[in-house]
Amino acid sequence: MSMTESINTPADVHEQPRRKLQPRSLERRNTILSVSRQLLENTAINELSLYQVADSAGIPPSSVYHFFPKVDAILEVLQEEIFQDFEAILDRPFDDKKIHHWSDIMRQLQARYVAYYRERKYARDLILGQYSTGSLRHADYQHDNVLGCRIRACHENYYQLPPLPESYNIFAIAIQVADKVYSISHQEHGDITDVMALEGVNAALAYLGEYIPRQLIKVS
Amino acid sequence: MAVLPAKPSTSKDAGVPKGRRLQARSLERRLKILNVAREMITTDAIPNLSLYDIAHKAEIPPSSLYHFFPKTEVLLQALAEEVFAAFDECVSRPLVDEEVNHWSDISRILETRMLEYYQQNEMARALILGQHLHVDILASDHQHDDEMGKRIEQIYRRYFELPKLPESYNIFAIALQIADKVYAMSHQEFGNITPTMAMEGWRAARSYLALYLPECLQRRTQS
Numbered sequence: 211m212s213m214t215e216s217i218n219t220p221a222d223v224h225e226q227p228r229r230k231l232q233p234r235s236l237e238r239r240n241t242i243l244s245v246s247r248q249l250l251e252n253t254a255i256n257e258l259s260l261y262q263v264a265d266s267a268g269i270p271p272s273s274v275y276h277f278f279p280k281v282d283a284i285l286e287v288l289q290e291e292i293f294q295d296f297e298a299i300l301d302r303p304f305d306d307k308k309i310h311h312w313s314d315i316m317r318q319l320q321a322r323y324v325a326y327y328r329e330r331k332y333a334r335d336l337i338l339g340q341y342s343t344g345s346l347r348h349a350d351y352q353h354d355n356v357l358g359c360r361i362r363a364c365h366e367n368y369y370q371l372p373p374l375p376e377s378y379n380i381f382a383i384a385i386q387v388a389d390k391v392y393s394i395s396h397q398e399h400g401d402i403t404d405v406m407a408l409e410g411v412n413a414a415l416a417y418l419g420e421y422i423p424r425q426l427i428k429v430s
Numbered sequence: 431m432a433v434l435p436a437k438p439s440t441s442k443d444a445g446v447p448k449g450r451r452l453q454a455r456s457l458e459r460r461l462k463i464l465n466v467a468r469e470m471i472t473t474d475a476i477p478n479l480s481l482y483d484i485a486h487k488a489e490i491p492p493s494s495l496y497h498f499f500p501k502t503e504v505l506l507q508a509l510a511e512e513v514f515a516a517f518d519e520c521v522s523r524p525l526v527d528e529e530v531n532h533w534s535d536i537s538r539i540l541e542t543r544m545l546e547y548y549q550q551n552e553m554a555r556a557l558i559l560g561q562h563l564h565v566d567i568l569a570s571d572h573q574h575d576d577e578m579g580k581r582i583e584q585i586y587r588r589y590f591e592l593p594k595l596p597e598s599y600n601i602f603a604i605a606l607q608i609a610d611k612v613y614a615m616s617h618q619e620f621g622n623i624t625p626t627m628a629m630e631g632w633r634a635a636r637s638y639l640a641l642y643l644p645e646c647l648q649r650r651t652q653s
Contacts, residue, residue: 256565339565354615377626383612387634390611391604397572405598413608416637 239277241267243291246284250332255285255339285336292333293353299323300360304368312369312426313415319361320388320411324402327392334401338393358382369426380421388414460498462488464512467505473556473621481505503564506557510567513554514574520544521581533590533647534636537602540582541609541635545628548613555622559614572607579603591648601642609635 245267249258258281264271278284299322308314327334358379365371365381374380388410395406402410466488471479479502485495499505520543530536548555558571579600586592586602595601609631616627623631 254565339568378630383615383630383634386611386615387608387638390607394572394599394604394607397569405596409599409604412641413604413634413638416641417634420633420637 235277238267238269238273241269242274242277243284243287246288247330247332250288250335255332255335258284288332289336292330292337295326296323296353296357297360299326300357300364304364309368312365312422313418315365315368316361316384316415316418317411319364320407320414323385323388324392324407324410327396327402334392334396338389338396354382354386355379357385361385366429368428370429371422371426374421380418384414384418387417456498459488459490459494463490463495463498463505464508467509468512468553471506471509471553471556473552473560473617476506476556476560479506503566506564507566507570509553510557510570513551513557514570516547516551516554517544517574517578520547521578521585525585530589533586533643534639536585536589537582537605537636537639538632540585541632545613545623545631548617549623549628555617559610559617559623561618575603575606575610576600579606582606587650589650591650593642593644595642601639605635605639608638 242263246258246263249262249266253262260274260278260281261271263281263284264274267274278287300319302322304315304318308318327338358381361381361384362371362374362379391406391410391413392402395402395410399406463484467484470484470487481495481499481502482492484505485492488495499508521540523543525536525539529539548559557567579602582602583592583595583600612627612631612634613623616623616631620627
């Protein structure tokens with residue numbers, strides 16, 4: 211399994227301000243966000259300050275404040291972007307030739323997620339470090355369900371799944387299980403190690419294996 | 431672990447030297463603060479938890495509260511230690527040998543104990559499964575699970591011959607974390623761990639352990 215697979219999801223394409231911003235405003239807002247992302251590579255989340263962002267961006271603090279009255283407002287946007295990236299990861303086509311067993315789908319997906327996390331310390335801190343800005347956390351759980359449903363659809367493109375529980379989504383639980391193992395690794399080593407990357411996907415697959423038989427028939 | 435006396439000494443210390451009396455009063459105040467905080471800590475309350483409000487409710491001058499708990503995090507950490515102590519107790523309570531037939535019986539019994547504690551204790555859910563998990567508490571939770579994992583492994587070894595296990599991490603600690611993660615999903619969506627999600631947490635933890643522990647594991651011949 212390739213853990214170093216790289217992905218292209220320019221985060222800036224996701225930003226959709228509520229009202230139309232003037233080009234210069236939009237540019238400033240994007241600068242603030244990208245500077246924040248860079249700063250978070252070396253700064254702990256709870257140490258980020260609006261002044262620091264303003265200083266690094268070469269933008270007056272009052273202007274930063276105008277777009278983002280609190281650091282949390284920046285973090286919320288960053289977190290929202292990550293969720294959108296997670297969805298974009300699912301849009302990328304699978305390597306059909308490498309799908310011999312249903313578990314190969316999850317392996318390919320998790321390799322992409324691990325690569326994404328590894329390239330972004332701020333994503334690890336925000337998602338795996340369980341940083342929470344309060345209002346966003348619930349959205350996170352709704353988001354899990356969206357991802358879970360989409361991952362289920364990915365499986366159904368290739369395999370005929372047995373009937374699955376309706377009151378919860380096993381794929382949503384499976385990705386949380388993998389994330390938890392990554393989170394342990396991030397907590398302990400500051401990153402997702404190869405060993406723990408494998409452990410995460412294996413744990414997720416073991417859980418899915420409770421519902422999906424080893425031999426599953428491919429759809430024609 | 432929080433150093434809390436089982437019974438706080440009360441007004442009977444009239445005869446003791448002044449220093450001792452102050453110390454007793456200190457402990458009593460600390461205990462009072464923790465008692466009030468325990469009631470006030472719910473999932474919704476954590477983000478807006480104010481030390482001032484706690485002092486007010488405990489009828490203790492804020493300055494005194496700040497003396498014991500200079501920051502909210504310190505108070506939350508003290509309460510998290512109480513939760514960890516409760517989990518330790520779940521693991522320490524002896525198992526009934528007759529109930530251990532398959533290896534998974536060990537984890538199932540221990541998980542059930544911890545689950546019951548979570549289900550009855552909103553403070554524990556808010557602190558450990560809640561969304562506003564503080565970075566420090568997350569770190570000490572991982573560390574505590576590591577220690578518990580090692581103790582659970584010892585229990586397993588008392589009953590079964592285990593195959594060789596990974597050395598750089600403890601599978602029993604990871605299994606605990608996996609179950610907790612599923613419980614957290616349930617807590618954050620429904621405010622508690624539903625029976626269905628309790629089952630899923632157990633399923634996820636058990637299937638993970640089964641990656642390392644075969645279905646038929648030989649029992650240790652002894653006692």
